[in-house]
Amino acid sequence: MAFINHAAKEINCKIVYYGPGLCGKTTNLQYIYTKTAEERKGKMISLATETDRTLYFDFLPIDIGTIHGFKVKFQLYTVPGQVFYNASRKLILKGADGVIFVADSQEERFEANIESLENLQENLIENNLSLDLIPYVLQLNKRDLPNVVPVEELIQELRYKGEPYFEAVAIQGLGVFETFKACAKQVLQTLR
Amino acid sequence: MALPDFVMYEEEYNKLKEVIERLKEESGSKIVFLVDKNGQQIAGAGELGNIDATSLASLTAGNVAATDGLAKLIGEKEFSLLFHEGERDNLHISIVGKRGILVVIFDNKATLGLVRLRVKKASQELEKIFDLIDEKAKKQVGDSENFESPFAEITEDDIDKLFGDI
Numbered sequence: 001m002a003f004i005n006h007a008a009k010e011i012n013c014k015i016v017y018y019g020p021g022l023c024g025k026t027t028n029l030q031y032i033y034t035k036t037a038e039e040r041k042g043k044m045i046s047l048a049t050e051t052d053r054t055l056y057f058d059f060l061p062i063d064i065g066t067i068h069g070f071k072v073k074f075q076l077y078t079v080p081g082q083v084f085y086n087a088s089r090k091l092i093l094k095g096a097d098g099v100i101f102v103a104d105s106q107e108e109r110f111e112a113n114i115e116s117l118e119n120l121q122e123n124l125i126e127n128n129l130s131l132d133l134i135p136y137v138l139q140l141n142k143r144d145l146p147n148v149v150p151v152e153e154l155i156q157e158l159r160y161k162g163e164p165y166f167e168a169v170a171i172q173g174l175g176v177f178e179t180f181k182a183c184a185k186q187v188l189q190t191l192r
Numbered sequence: 193m194a195l196p197d198f199v200m201y202e203e204e205y206n207k208l209k210e211v212i213e214r215l216k217e218e219s220g221s222k223i224v225f226l227v228d229k230n231g232q233q234i235a236g237a238g239e240l241g242n243i244d245a246t247s248l249a250s251l252t253a254g255n256v257a258a259t260d261g262l263a264k265l266i267g268e269k270e271f272s273l274l275f276h277e278g279e280r281d282n283l284h285i286s287i288v289g290k291r292g293i294l295v296v297i298f299d300n301k302a303t304l305g306l307v308r309l310r311v312k313k314a315s316q317e318l319e320k321i322f323d324l325i326d327e328k329a330k331k332q333v334g335d336s337e338n339f340e341s342p343f344a345e346i347t348e349d350d351i352d353k354l355f356g357d358i
Contacts, residue, residue: 002198042247059250066354067351094229094230102290185355189346191197
């Protein structure tokens with residue numbers, strides 16, 4: 001649910017990064033944070049455990065520019081990926097305008113991706129949203145590792161509705177902005 | 193989709209702002225913020241320059257959402273009030289209607305009792321304004337043939353240009 005503020009001439013949209021534990025959701029946000037000019041970003045907040053695992057969410061506000069006199073702002077959130085934090089994941093999806101699913105390309109995480117995608121769909125439905133309708137992008141992360149599943153195989157299993165997909169190495173920044181832009185673009189298109 | 197986009201016009205914004213300015217004065221608090229349950233900042237009053245309003249809005253919404261989850265776990269509809277006491281400043285967080293959260297920051301110049309009293313009064317006024325906002329949005333949806341979104345003319349090119357320098 002975008003917030004269109006005619007008084008402040010601002011559009012605020014929310015994008016949520018979803019995916020299994022340790023797939024690189026926080027890394028995506030960290031890269032965007034480090035590469036975005038000071039005047040275009042707010043503070044990045046990470047509510048994490050002592051071992052740097054996301055406990056509740058990461059949050060990064062970004063200002064991407066002006067369109068037809070309105071300042072366009074995106075609020076990027078990640079969910080905690082670990083299975084037992086499901087209650088928190090559900091809360092964070094509330095009011096999302098777009099979702100990015102970050103898949104971990106490693107063979108041993110194949111099942112975890114599928115479970116997380118199913119979990120995403122369930123939690124969207126509980127928030128009266130749906131993967132069929134919401135702007136959605138798939139990112140295949142960690143493509144630099146040796147034990148990755150071929151792209152075609154991942155796509156076959158994880159691509160839900162012909163959404164755009166991007167190969168990524170989030171830790172080096174590869175594919176990070178492409179993924180974000182593709183999702184943000186879809187979100188803005190829904191405002192029309 | 194769950195809820196329609198939240199569209200706020202100048203008229204309602206000014207009304208909301210007036211209520212929270214008054215709340216700030218009458219309660220003797222330092223800052224009053226109105227945020228929505230999704231973590232967007234709606235309006236603020238007081239010494240806003242000293243505070244990161246965007247972070248405050250998102251953390252407040254997260255806090256309220258988690259508390260709401262806790263309430264449901266024990267069979268409560270919601271906990272409508274959260275209070276955090278600090279050494280110097282205190283935070284009073286309350287839910288307004290279906291979509292608003294009111295955040296009041298105050299120090300020892302104000303009392304919790306007075307803040308609670310004034311918040312209650314202001315909440316009722318804010319709720320009425322939120323209802324007006326909803327009514328307006330519904331009217332526009334019903335009148336969609338004559339209503340044109342200000343973004344109807346956004347082109348692919350406009351969107352591409354936006355990302356040009358990111």
